[in-house]
Amino acid sequence: MNPQRIEGAVALVTGANRGIGRALTEALLSRGVRKVYATARNPEALHALGDERLVSLRLDVTDPDQIRAAAEAASDVELVFSNAGVVLATGIADPAVLDQARREMEVNYFGPLRLLHGLAPTLATNGGGAVVTIGSAAGLSNLPISPTYSASKAALHSLTQAARVLLGAQGTSVFGVYPGPVDTDMTRELALPKASPRDVAFAILDGIEAGQEDIFPDAFAVDFGRQFLSSPKAAERQMAAITAAMLSRSAA
Numbered sequence: 001m002n003p004q005r006i007e008g009a010v011a012l013v014t015g016a017n018r019g020i021g022r023a024l025t026e027a028l029l030s031r032g033v034r035k036v037y038a039t040a041r042n043p044e045a046l047h048a049l050g051d052e053r054l055v056s057l058r059l060d061v062t063d064p065d066q067i068r069a070a071a072e073a074a075s076d077v078e079l080v081f082s083n084a085g086v087v088l089a090t091g092i093a094d095p096a097v098l099d100q101a102r103r104e105m106e107v108n109y110f111g112p113l114r115l116l117h118g119l120a121p122t123l124a125t126n127g128g129g130a131v132v133t134i135g136s137a138a139g140l141s142n143l144p145i146s147p148t149y150s151a152s153k154a155a156l157h158s159l160t161q162a163a164r165v166l167l168g169a170q171g172t173s174v175f176g177v178y179p180g181p182v183d184t185d186m187t188r189e190l191a192l193p194k195a196s197p198r199d200v201a202f203a204i205l206d207g208i209e210a211g212q213e214d215i216f217p218d219a220f221a222v223d224f225g226r227q228f229l230s231s232p233k234a235a236e237r238q239m240a241a242i243t244a245a246m247l248s249r250s251a252a
Contacts, residue, residue: 002173003211004079004130007032012070012077014061014115015084017045019184020134023197024081027205029053037074039084059084061111071118078129079208080119082112085134087149101148108152109159116163120172128171132208133160137180137216137224141235144243164213175213177204180220192242195219 011028015021017040025038029051038046039059046056059070061084086107088100112133123129138146139153157176164174183194195218207215216225228235 001175001211001213002130004173004208006079006205006209008034009078009129010035010037010074010076010126011079011081012037012039012074012119013081013083014039014059014111016040016056017042020179020182020197020200021081021083023201024083024204025049025054027198027201031205033079035076037070037077039070061115062106064114067114067118071122074119075122076126077119077122078126079132080115080123080130081132081134082115083134084111085153087146089148090145092147097148101151104149104152105155108149109155112156113159116159116167120167120170123167123172124170128173130173130175130208131163131167132175132177132204133163134177134179134204135160137178137221137228138239140178140224140228141232141239143239145246173211173213175208175215177207177215177217178221178225179217180224182218192246193220 006028011033013021013025013036016025016038025036028036033053035053035055037055037057039057040046041060043056043058046054057070057073059066084107086104088104089097091097116131133156135156136153138150139157142150160174160176167174179200181192181194182197182200184197200217203217204215207217216222224235227238
């Protein structure tokens with residue numbers, strides 16, 4: 001995997017208005033990017049950053065027309081951070097689970113796929129560059145408290161592996177990021193120690209500059225990644241134990 005220089009690059013971040021996406025946008029500016037296209041369904045929230053290198057774009061990753069418009073606007077992009085995500089379902093027997101799971105797949109899997117499809121030609125034209133998919137440790141081994149979210153992130157992990165090979169032919173590096181619990185709106189209800197989005201964002205950029213194709217950007221992720229690489233079954237049991245402990249606490 002080719003290391004990617006952050007300073008002087010042109011980046012695009014999806015879901016940039018909060019959480020890891022907001023932290024990535026701020027970290028990219030801090031690391032000296034030439035420009036960052038910060039995208040969100042409600043880009044007005046990004047104006048507070050007040051940096052002339054920031055270009056805010058309206059982008060719902062489930063909307064093909066908005067993907068096309070973003071690709072046209074960001075014709076000079078070199079680094080694409082596919083970060084937008086959603087977690088909804090908490091149980092398989094929930095009456096709403098099928099609709100929630102479809103929405104998770106639309107945002108967490110089909111959204112990144114649309115983004116790859118729309119921007120891969122641009123990256124090729126601009127010398128290859130890189131794609132960074134923000135997955136989850138739960139995409140490597142399912143966290144049963146979020147069963148369908150985990151499944152959508154597993155699909156993203158598989159897509160990342162394929163894109164690494166297929167886009168490598170055009171000189172595009174593809175990085176997969178697998179954080180553990182991060183202190184964002186998405187994890188507000190999780191009673192687990194959480195990493196700060198800022199620390200995770202800078203760890204992601206460090207990994208990209210070091211050419212690490214799989215990036216584990218926080219302490220939980222590092223330990224879990226080591227466990228997963230050593231024994232996928234042990235990692236599965238670890239996620240089951242975490243879920244059991246959380247369900248026990250919520251029932252107490």
